[in-house]
Amino acid sequence: xxxxxxxxxxxxxxxxxxxxxxxxxxxxxxxxxxxxxxxxxxxxxxxxxxxxxxxxxxxxxxxxxxxxxxxxxxxxxxxxxxxxxxxxxxxxxxxxxxxxxxxxxxxxxxxx
Amino acid sequence: xxxxxxxxxxxxxxxxxxxxxxxxxxxxxxxxxxxxxxxxxxxxxxxxxxxxxxxxxxxxxxxxxxxxxxxxxxxxxxxxxxxxxxxxxxxxxxxxxxxxxxxxxxxxxxxxxx
Numbered sequence: 429x430x431x432x433x434x435x436x437x438x439x440x441x442x443x444x445x446x447x448x449x450x451x452x453x454x455x456x457x458x459x460x461x462x463x464x465x466x467x468x469x470x471x472x473x474x475x476x477x478x479x480x481x482x483x484x485x486x487x488x489x490x491x492x493x494x495x496x497x498x499x500x501x502x503x504x505x506x507x508x509x510x511x512x513x514x515x516x517x518x519x520x521x522x523x524x525x526x527x528x529x530x531x532x533x534x535x536x537x538x539x540x
Numbered sequence: 541x542x543x544x545x546x547x548x549x550x551x552x553x554x555x556x557x558x559x560x561x562x563x564x565x566x567x568x569x570x571x572x573x574x575x576x577x578x579x580x581x582x583x584x585x586x587x588x589x590x591x592x593x594x595x596x597x598x599x600x601x602x603x604x605x606x607x608x609x610x611x612x613x614x615x616x617x618x619x620x621x622x623x624x625x626x627x628x629x630x631x632x633x634x635x636x637x638x639x640x641x642x643x644x645x646x647x648x649x650x651x652x653x654x
Contacts, residue, residue, distance in 0.1 A: 461642055470544075470631060471645040516583065527573065527596060528643065530583040 431455075432517055434531035441507055442539050449502045449534045451517030457497045459520040461528065466513045474502075474515075504536075512538045542566075544646035546632050552652045553622055561617045561649045565634030572615050573635075573643060574599075574607060578628035586630075589615060622653045 433452045441447050451460070459478050463471040475484045477493035477500060484491050488505045504511055514535045518528040545564045553559050565572050574586040585599040589609045600606075604623075609615040619626055629650050633643040 463645070468650075470647040471633075473642050473644060476642045518583075527585040527588050527599070528575075529585065532582045 432519055432529060432531035434515075434517060434534050436534060437532065438535040438537070440537045440539060443508060444506055447504050447507055447536070449515050449536075451500045451502070451531055453498050453519060455498070457493065457500065457519050460493055460497075460500045461518040462491050462500070462502050463516045463518060464513050465516060465533070471516065507536075507538050509538050509540065512536055544632055544634055544644055546630075546646040546649050548649060549647065550650045550652075552654060555624060555653055556621055558618065558620045559622055559651065561619075561630050561651070563615045563617070563632030563646060565613065565615070565632070566644055567613075569634035569636050569644075570612065571635045571637065571643075572609055573633040574615070574617050575631045575633065576628045577631055577648070581628075583631070586617070619651075622651075624653050627651055627653045 435450050439447060461476050462474040464474055465471050475491045477491055480493060480495045480497045482493045490503045491500060493500045500517060502515060514533045516530050516533045518530045544566055547562045551559055570591060572589040575583055576586055577583045587594055587600055587607050588596045591612050592609050604620045607615060607617045617630060629648040631645055631648045633645045635641045635643045
């Protein structure tokens, strides 16, 4: 089955700085999803990537899926306090599967 | 409603009691998923519904766990004879078409077994 490893596990950055979170798999990623979770709340969908080399942006957040479809990165530009939370990557377990497996999450703290 | 809703938001129960957790998916979403999130295990899949049938129950941890979905909408997750290790946040998600579209998550039910 698919296993996802996220790095770093936690990240503290100063407001205004850029940051990158990585999600790596040992197997081909058929669908890669990025979610954000605030403590005590559900997951908020950010972006979905399916094609090798695909890149999507929303406001100051950009996600990429590498050509080999085994690694994805989430980049935040000019971080703000509202970006704080835990970021999780999820992927289809196998091609055409209907369940997601998730990484352990990256806890992001933004210092003013 | 606009999003996935779950009830109750918090549930405290005594060990050995049965509990029912409810999920209302986004209207029109055919697929519904249950996940469990705990400190030691991260976010793990429990069961998936396509319509009212459950093609994949592979994540249910034991036969104390069961789930059903009626009318292609509301789903309930039932845990019988709860144990302390069942304490976790139970998250429900729905998607328009399984395997093709993103899953939208509810706020979760925090279950504490004392």
